[in-house]
Amino acid sequence: MASSDDRSALARSLTSRYSEWIAEALDELPECFLITDPAIPGHPIVFASRGFLAMSGYAMDEVLGRNGRIFQGPATDRRSVMEIREAVREERTVQISLLNYRRDGTPHWILFHMCPVFEAAGSGRVAHFLAVQVPVPPRSRARSRSRSRSRWCGGATGMMLRACRNELLMDEGLGCSRAEESFVEMPSGGVEAEEPPVATDCEKEKAVNAANSIVSTLNRYSKITGRVVCGKRCCPVGVPLLSSSLIISLGRIKQNFVLTDPHLPDMPIVYASDAFLTLTGYSRDEVLGRNCRFLNGPGTSLEVLKEIKDSICAGQACSVRLLNYRKDASSFWNLLHISPIRDASGKIAFYVGVQLEEGLKCSYNGLSPEMWQLGAVGAVKVAVRGSSLSAGPSRPSS
Amino acid sequence: MLTIKRVPTVVSNYQEDTVDDAAAAAAAEPVGLGRCCLSLSKLPLYAFKGDSEISPNSTSEGFFFLNSLLLTQWDERMSRGLFRYDVTACEAKVVPGKCGFVAQLNEGRHRKKRPTEFRVDQVLQPFDANKFNFTKVGQEEALFRFEPATNATPVDGTRSPSVVVINVSPIEYGHVLLIPRVLDCLPQRIDRESFLLALHLAVEAGNPYFRVGYNSLGAFATINHLHFQAYYLSVPFPVEKAPTRRIETLEGPDGGVKVSQLLEYPVRGLVFECGNTMKDLSNAVANSCIYLQENNIPFNVLICRSGGRIFLFPQCYAEKQALGKVSQELLDTQVNPAAWEIGGHMVLKRRKDYEEASEDSAWRLLAEVSLSAERFRQVKGCIFDALGLAVSEEESEANESLDSTRMCDSSVK
Numbered sequence: 001m002a003s004s005d006d007r008s009a010l011a012r013s014l015t016s017r018y019s020e021w022i023a024e025a026l027d028e029l030p031e032c033f034l035i036t037d038p039a040i041p042g043h044p045i046v047f048a049s050r051g052f053l054a055m056s057g058y059a060m061d062e063v064l065g066r067n068g069r070i071f072q073g074p075a076t077d078r079r080s081v082m083e084i085r086e087a088v089r090e091e092r093t094v095q096i097s098l099l100n101y102r103r104d105g106t107p108h109w110i111l112f113h114m115c116p117v118f119e120a121a122g123s124g125r126v127a128h129f130l131a132v133q134v135p136v137p138p139r140s141r142a143r144s145r146s147r148s149r150s151r152w153c154g155g156a157t158g159m160m161l162r163a164c165r166n167e168l169l170m171d172e173g174l175g176c177s178r179a180e181e182s183f184v185e186m187p188s189g190g191v192e193a194e195e196p197p198v199a200t201d202c203e204k205e206k207a208v209n210a211a212n213s214i215v216s217t218l219n220r221y222s223k224i225t226g227r228v229v230c231g232k233r234c235c236p237v238g239v240p241l242l243s244s245s246l247i248i249s250l251g252r253i254k255q256n257f258v259l260t261d262p263h264l265p266d267m268p269i270v271y272a273s274d275a276f277l278t279l280t281g282y283s284r285d286e287v288l289g290r291n292c293r294f295l296n297g298p299g300t301s302l303e304v305l306k307e308i309k310d311s312i313c314a315g316q317a318c319s320v321r322l323l324n325y326r327k328d329a330s331s332f333w334n335l336l337h338i339s340p341i342r343d344a345s346g347k348i349a350f351y352v353g354v355q356l357e358e359g360l361k362c363s364y365n366g367l368s369p370e371m372w373q374l375g376a377v378g379a380v381k382v383a384v385r386g387s388s389l390s391a392g393p394s395r396p397s398s
Numbered sequence: 399m400l401t402i403k404r405v406p407t408v409v410s411n412y413q414e415d416t417v418d419d420a421a422a423a424a425a426a427e428p429v430g431l432g433r434c435c436l437s438l439s440k441l442p443l444y445a446f447k448g449d450s451e452i453s454p455n456s457t458s459e460g461f462f463f464l465n466s467l468l469l470t471q472w473d474e475r476m477s478r479g480l481f482r483y484d485v486t487a488c489e490a491k492v493v494p495g496k497c498g499f500v501a502q503l504n505e506g507r508h509r510k511k512r513p514t515e516f517r518v519d520q521v522l523q524p525f526d527a528n529k530f531n532f533t534k535v536g537q538e539e540a541l542f543r544f545e546p547a548t549n550a551t552p553v554d555g556t557r558s559p560s561v562v563v564i565n566v567s568p569i570e571y572g573h574v575l576l577i578p579r580v581l582d583c584l585p586q587r588i589d590r591e592s593f594l595l596a597l598h599l600a601v602e603a604g605n606p607y608f609r610v611g612y613n614s615l616g617a618f619a620t621i622n623h624l625h626f627q628a629y630y631l632s633v634p635f636p637v638e639k640a641p642t643r644r645i646e647t648l649e650g651p652d653g654g655v656k657v658s659q660l661l662e663y664p665v666r667g668l669v670f671e672c673g674n675t676m677k678d679l680s681n682a683v684a685n686s687c688i689y690l691q692e693n694n695i696p697f698n699v700l701i702c703r704s705g706g707r708i709f710l711f712p713q714c715y716a717e718k719q720a721l722g723k724v725s726q727e728l729l730d731t732q733v734n735p736a737a738w739e740i741g742g743h744m745v746l747k748r749r750k751d752y753e754e755a756s757e758d759s760a761w762r763l764l765a766e767v768s769l770s771a772e773r774f775r776q777v778k779g780c781i782f783d784a785l786g787l788a789v790s791e792e793e794s795e796a797n798e799s800l801d802s803t804r805m806c807d808s809s810v811k
Contacts, residue, residue: 078641079641082639249632317477339473341486342484342486342487344489344490344491345489346486346487346488346489346490347487364463364466365463366463367463367466367467370470371466371467371470372463372466372470374466374469374470374473374474375465375466375467375468375469375470376466377469377470377473378465378468378469378470378472378473378571378572378630379465379466379469381473381486381571382469382571382572382607382630382631382632383632385486385490385570385571385631385632386607386631386632386633387632389490389491389492389500389633390491390492390498390633
């Protein structure tokens with residue numbers, strides 16, 4: 001059960017974007033659906049519809065703040081769950097038959113349809129995920145013995161918690177979200193897995209229509225607060241988006257850095273970490289699409305700027321010290337390290353710029369500030385290489 | 399005596415060809431780690447909490463410290479030109495298919511030198527100080543010491559430090575070698591303490607894309623000085639996606655460790671997970687490895703999911719190769735199926751193999767690595783005996799039918 005602080009954070013997730021009236025509006029919709037917030041650690045549920053609560057037998061406060069995996073159980077197919085997680089990671093729609101469990105432990109099949117709800121402005125990040133469930137009634141279907149079983153580890157102590165948490169980590173890139181949920185203990189006898197029922201066209205259409213109507217409700221109410229959402233990712237003019245999986249991976253890197261694209265005119269910033277924005281005082285919208293020179297000012301050495309330019313032309317890394325300026329015009333000495341970043345094709349895809357404010361006295365668990373900051377270079381290299389490995393289209397959902 | 403000829407991978411710039419060239423090796427030996435405690439003590443020390451609880455280092459920010467230390471150092475060594483090639487400039491791709499094998503074209507990894515003979519029928523061989531070992535690596539190739547906090551006294555000659563060094567022929571970014579107790583000159587064989595150290599490395603990194611591997615002699619380890627390997631690759635390995643069937647849970651002293659068998663994967667293997675404590679998990683795997691090495695069965699280990707999931711693969715490819723039972727087509731690819739390859743990450747030397755890489759070709763290669771169904775069942779039974787477990791009759795029959803899916807039943811043993 002969420003603490004009162006957590007509960008208000010969950011409520012704010014909705015009201016700050018869709019206004020105070022959203023809960024009432026969503027309550028009027030008859031469909032079974034959940035809304036989750038990927039920005040909150042654990043990717044919790046922030047809303048459950050009346051229809052969902054009735055179908056699953058849970059009360060609202062039993063699901064708020066929990067992760068959607070609580071509805072999965074011993075016979076839920078692991079691969080389906082992995083597909084859903086990949087869709088979350090890649091910020092795309094997925095529609096899949098899934099075995100869920102009600103509060104009383106009884107399993108039932110649903111057609112699970114999940115889609116991202118994007119911020120219309122800025123970098124087009126995902127504001128929420130919407131998950132619609134269309135119950136699929138039992139139909140005669142073949143039972144297959146040779147189907148592989150899905151397995152999960154149960155328990156919540158020591159090693160177990162780490163393993164479970166890391167399963168979450170695996171699919172959400174580098175970094176950590178604390179999954180305090182415990183998993184269902186596996187009976188050693190094994191449950192005979194059934195073939196998932198094939199959803200009828202009617203059921204599929206129902207899912208799509210439900211999703212559309214909910215998203216359009218969210219869109220309407222988001223106009224009240226001005227933090228508009230829409231069902232499609234909106235691209236800031238002139239800056240092609242990085243792949244979703246890359247954005248998510250980069251989001252886990254905590255240091256100050258920006259990623260610039262040398263193939264675009266004037267080598268604009270295509271990604272900026274939160275730490276960078278804090279350091280410089282700018283918002284993401286203000287930096288994306290612009291060349292880094294806005295950080296320079298009257299005191300910035302032209303020689304150093306030339307050094308940077310020459311290194312980039314030569315495709316080499318460089319470390320320089322230059323005077324930079326924040327949005328509020330205050331200045332700081334920036335120990336800047338720039339490095340080419342190659343993708344899986346082996347060619348330079350980006351440059352990373354890692355900024356270290358000179359004079360910081362803090363230590364990061366024994367690491368000097370330099371040691372800490374420069375770790376971002378390697379982390380970015382790993383992220384870019386990995387996310388560009390599978391450049392093909394994602395697997396279609398079943 | 400069974401041997402195969404292969405060109406050993408160069409992991410250190412101080413590595414020489416063979417013992418034949420001892421004079422040259424001695425002459426070429428500049429400042430090494432050797433027995434000079436001073437150089438070792440200059441290395442940064444990453445001290446982790448040595449008990450089996452979840453390390454307090456692994457807080458939200460803690461996950462990033464080891465990674466930052468490792469990556470910063472590695473990147474710095476790259477800028478110093480210590481690596482034989484730029485691994486980030488090597489093309490790589492996920493091969494289309496259900497499994498998602500990862501193929502990399504790496505023409506620079508393999509030296510154009512004459513192959514050396516490696517004995518493949520003896521998993522345990524005594525340490526030979528004349529051959530290359532990790533006391534001979536250059537100071538600049540060492541990144542940091544990795545030890546439990548309780549042991550972290552200054553290096554004074556009474557405790558042998560464990561170090562992390564770069565692999566100058568990296569497979570991927572951040573490829574390093576962990577050398578437990580480097581000055582003790584342990585041969586390549588698993589012991590409980592060292593395995594626990596390797597597991598700690600995976601856990602401390604806290605990154606599921608940083609995997610730790612071990613190859614026994616006879617399973618493509620080239621250096622007979624105890625070492626583990628690790629690197630970053632931020633996509634799932636095919637083996638991590640394969641389904642498993644749980645066999646048993648260890649009770650008693652090695653409590654709570656769940657052992658499963660891999661299904662629908664070309665190489666037969668065991669999966670160890672959970673455990674009441676990290677030490678329990680570590681010991682279960684280490685004990686299994688000890689059984690294998692004492693019974694002369696080559697094997698590979700892959701630690702995944704930041705220490706939450708450990709794969710153990712007994713294998714027989716080298717033996718088959720020595721007996722001339724591997725097709726020339728596979729031999730021509732020159733792929734040495736070690737832990738990474740078995741996990742699904744294939745490094746290919748020829749562009750032709752890279753362009754034509756397919757799920758089928760990867761599967762076919764790995765199927766040759768696996769023990770046969772019958773042999774695996776025997777080995778599994780013996781491992782379970784060694785761990786004090788019983789495999790039920792019902793379970794063995796179930797295995798019989800499951801094994802019929804897509805396994806090449808080669809019978810070397």
